[in-house]
Amino acid sequence: MRTRIRRATVAAAIAAGLAVVLSGCLASSPGDAPDAAATRPAIAALPEREVAPPTPMRLADGLVPPTNRWFSGLVFGDAPQPVFPFxxxxxxxxxxxxxxxxxxxxxxxxxxxxxxxxxxxxxxxxxxxxxxxxxxxxxxxxxxxxxxxxxxxxxxEGRxxxxxxxxxxxxxxxxxxxxxxxxxxxxxxxxxxxxxxxxxxxxxxxxxxxxxxxxxxxxxxxxxxxxxxxxxxxxxxxxxGVPGERVDVVHAADGDSVTTRLDYGGTAVVAPAGVTMSTSCELGSFDTVYGPAAVCAGGVLEWEVPRVEASAALDLDGIDDTTRQRIAAAAAADLAATPPPPADTYFGGKWMYRLANLALVARAVGSHDVAAGAGRRLVDELRLWTDPKGCEERDHRCFVYDPVLRGVVGLTTSFGSEEFNDHHFHYGYLIHAAAVAAMLDPSLADEIAPVVDAVVADIASPLADDLFPERRLFDPYTGHSWASGFAPFADGNNQESSSEAAMAWNAVAIWSAVRGSDELAAEAAWMLSAESHAARARWLEPDLSGFDGFAHEITSINWGGKRDYATWFSAEPNAMLGIQLIPMGPVSLTMGGDADRIRSAVGEATPNGFDVQFGDYLLMYRALAGRADASAAAEVAATLPDSTIDDANSRAYLLAWFAAVTKE
Structure with missing residues (x-):
């Protein structure tokens, strides 16, 4: 596959002698990507273990198992499932x-x-x-x-x-x-x-x-x-026309946009939903679950989406002293109330992500003791997770390499992670936390890098090799990821949490800055921008004008063959929108779009108020509708009980969010 790489520009700030980002952006120095050669020693050091139950695979010898693809249902399971080459x-x-x-x-x-x-x-x-x-x-x-x-x-896809x-x-x-x-x-x-x-x-x-x-x-x-x-x-x-043997993918990040170009080799092709083609599409259209799809001559699809800059921290420069003191007091209370770390990669990752953000917020408001305390707890936990031999000693808070499915699996498993479900949702939290910890203490980077590089390669390897597939989860045609590893469904693969997917690529981007990897940074910039655009176009602000029977503002699970207002875990309206917002990291400031759509979606999600699951994130999203909305949301947020604040969030970060959104 041909991939044109253009280095992403990411700005950095150095404060108190540490590579701590207070502006929300990072600097990348020239370097080599954590490629197969760099990752092999870490994989060799990890225990090998087949974590998933044995599953039939209809796959030719020598091919890396294609988990998390739009066509994974053809490969895995007792019988092939339908797939949806749009x-x-x-x-x-x-x-x-x-x-x-x-x-x-x-x-x-x-x-x-x-x-x-x-x-x-x-x-x-x-x-x-x-x-x-x-x-x-x-x-x-x-x-x-x-x-x-x-x-x-x-x-x-697209043929x-x-x-x-x-x-x-x-x-x-x-x-x-x-x-x-x-x-x-x-x-x-x-x-x-x-x-x-x-x-x-x-x-x-x-x-x-x-x-x-x-x-x-x-x-x-x-x-x-x-x-x-x-x-x-x-x-x-x-x-x-006659299609080529493969589809060439070229991506580039230039200025304010990111370009995707797919070359099919001369056949008529169909534009993906939610983007505007740079190429001519005048051969009619198809009616699809994502709306009318235009058909293009010439075998090439090319489009641009707005570029989203990677962000590691909220910008709190210039906030007033009263707000600074409130955040500092909340940070101290949050650190004291931090529970023991969970054992699995999802909730354990969220625990580390919360501490990383808490450390940066505390440092930004001058609470250096709290920042140091949060940093110490974070580093202690990261050292467990990034010990290559950890799973030889315990069955939790450690990683193994699955030599059959060709990837890194965290123990203890959750939500089907042993079958490669949701790896980007899980690992994005850990990668973000590792990048922040390494910025706080640059001497830590070399120690944790081997295992973190392996985790990054599991979800975002820029190149295919015998260890990992190329970009395990990300689909360049749809511009978003697929969450199910085996996709054992009659409606194809699916993705629910579009926001956690974008968070994962943001985490890879800030880790690439720590590692000085231009290639990985360019890959992450492309995936972050495309996934963020798709999150709005397909989940948060979709064009639903052609579906008269559909009665909601958003879709919360998108499949190959259908779209649902539903979640895997709750039938409540707050869950439908909230799962598209979690964890409202610094990069989520770019989620703001149509103010009326934001107000309407949040209104639909909170008919009985904000003391509900994801109530904190729903208020943070409402703040993106405008300054008046942000001020009103901040007042409500101040009354939220601690039980409403998600385990990836903290009251200090919640206050910091509103401060960043409303400051002059």
Missing amino acids: PLGFALTDAGFAFGLARVDATATTIFGGMNAAVTVDAAAVDAIVSGYDAVSVTITLFDGAGAEVGTVSIA PDVTFTATATVALRSAEVFTESGGGADAAWHAEVAGTEYGLIAPAGAIGGDGRTVHLAVGETAQWFATPEGTEVTTFADAV
């Missing part, structure tokens, strides 16, 4: 494959798409494996009853076609009858299924008289495709 749905069948466009509908809480097997193709296959993949495309090899290859199937290439002489049979609609060297055929036109391109003479059978010799290709609204099937057949 705008299509695709599924393996007992004898071949099926695909189709979604039939989109909406209820009050769900925008439905789901798998629609509009076209089914029988290849006389009895088995299938994923034989190649990148972040956007996947190749599946089909086998007959004797174990011989029949052919390969190629699909990709409206399914391409089959024969590796043996084969007759493919569809349940649907196609009729000829154009001539030329390659005949174009079509079939109308439930009001949608589907096309078929095959070598001249390959399609039998029944309109259902395609005869292919070795190396020959057939393509089935969906025809977009506003385009004739014959016109679109000329534009479909």
